[in-house]
Amino acid sequence: MAERPRLGVVVGASGGLGRALLARMEADSRFEAVAALSRRPPRDWDTEGSGSARRLWLSVDLTREDSLAQAAQALGERGEVVRAVVAAGLLHAPDLAPERTYRSLSPDAFARLFAINAAGPALAAKHLLPLTPRERPSLFAALSARVGSLADNRLGGWYAYRASKAALNMIVRTLAIEHARTRPHGVCVALHPGTVDTPLSAPFQKGVAAERLFSPDAAAEALERVMDGLTPSDTGRVFAWDGQPIPW
Numbered sequence: 271m272a273e274r275p276r277l278g279v280v281v282g283a284s285g286g287l288g289r290a291l292l293a294r295m296e297a298d299s300r301f302e303a304v305a306a307l308s309r310r311p312p313r314d315w316d317t318e319g320s321g322s323a324r325r326l327w328l329s330v331d332l333t334r335e336d337s338l339a340q341a342a343q344a345l346g347e348r349g350e351v352v353r354a355v356v357a358a359g360l361l362h363a364p365d366l367a368p369e370r371t372y373r374s375l376s377p378d379a380f381a382r383l384f385a386i387n388a389a390g391p392a393l394a395a396k397h398l399l400p401l402t403p404r405e406r407p408s409l410f411a412a413l414s415a416r417v418g419s420l421a422d423n424r425l426g427g428w429y430a431y432r433a434s435k436a437a438l439n440m441i442v443r444t445l446a447i448e449h450a451r452t453r454p455h456g457v458c459v460a461l462h463p464g465t466v467d468t469p470l471s472a473p474f475q476k477g478v479a480a481e482r483l484f485s486p487d488a489a490a491e492a493l494e495r496v497m498d499g500l501t502p503s504d505t506g507r508v509f510a511w512d513g514q515p516i517p518w
């Protein structure tokens with residue numbers, strides 16, 4: 271059977287890390303086309319695809335499953351998804367701040383963070399994993415965070431964000447088990463990008479040593495190196511930007 275065009279996909283492609291990952295995918299000839307799935311087009315992309323036949327922007331809001339279903343339909347008509355990275359995420363908003371104490375816990379914060387950080391990537395997987403090839407390698411990666419590790423939690427705080435990323439790690443593990451039954455060459459992982467200079471981390475960068483604060487490009491390059499080195503024996507695990515596994 272003729273091979274279908276290989277697609278690279280970034281969900282949350284308008285964010286700091288999403289844009290950097292997308293740029294690297296675009297420069298990578300392994301992908302015949304790259305798709306940006308986000309609420310608004312990534313900077314420098316217009317809705318017509320900026321004149322490049324390799325670019326495809328599809329409007330996706332992770333809280334609206336119909337937008338994911340429509341994007342998956344369009345992707346399926348273009349080719350097969352050999353790499354999908356979910357780079358969307360939420361930590362703070364004008365009316366949402368990570369909690370320092372259990373006295374600040376709110377149902378609204380839990381609902382919002384779980385919707386974007388846990389249910390969102392799970393629903394992205396629901397619609398994208400069926401588009402991955404059965405006989406060729408593929409990779410699904412969701413950007414998680416080291417603070418989602420139970421074993422690594424020595425500082426406390428950030429209850430809803432930590433819990434949503436721990437939930438994401440469990441979701442990825444569960445996806446990996448199911449995915450391997452039909453796609454033995456497929457890999458599903460969660461990745462920690464390090465502390466990266468983006469709007470998400472901006473309010474929390476004080477105290478981060480300069481050499482530990484990565485640019486989005488440097489983080490994307492490191493993550494790409496990790497992704498390129500993964501094999502099916504790594505599926506279901508959490509890895510940091512330097513390739514080291516992160517404990518549950």
Ligand SMILES: NC(=O)c1ccc[n+]([C@@H]2O[C@H](COP(=O)([O-])OP(=O)(O)OC[C@H]3O[C@@H](n4cnc5c(N)ncnc54)[C@H](OP(=O)(O)O)[C@@H]3O)[C@@H](O)[C@H]2O)c1
Nearest residue numbers: 282284285286287309331332358359413465466468470471
């Ligand atoms: N930066 C860090 O230091 C760091 C550290 C550890 C883990 N991470 C993880 O890395 C990922 C990327 O973070 P970032 O630093 O690049 O953050 P960012 O610049 O704030 O980008 C966040 C992205 O998430 C998207 N998003 C939010 N709600 C969405 C929704 N309902 N539907 C679709 N997309 C939505 C945003 O889209 P809009 O543009 O439409 O708002 C944006 O593209 C996140 O999962 C984050 O938790 C980051």
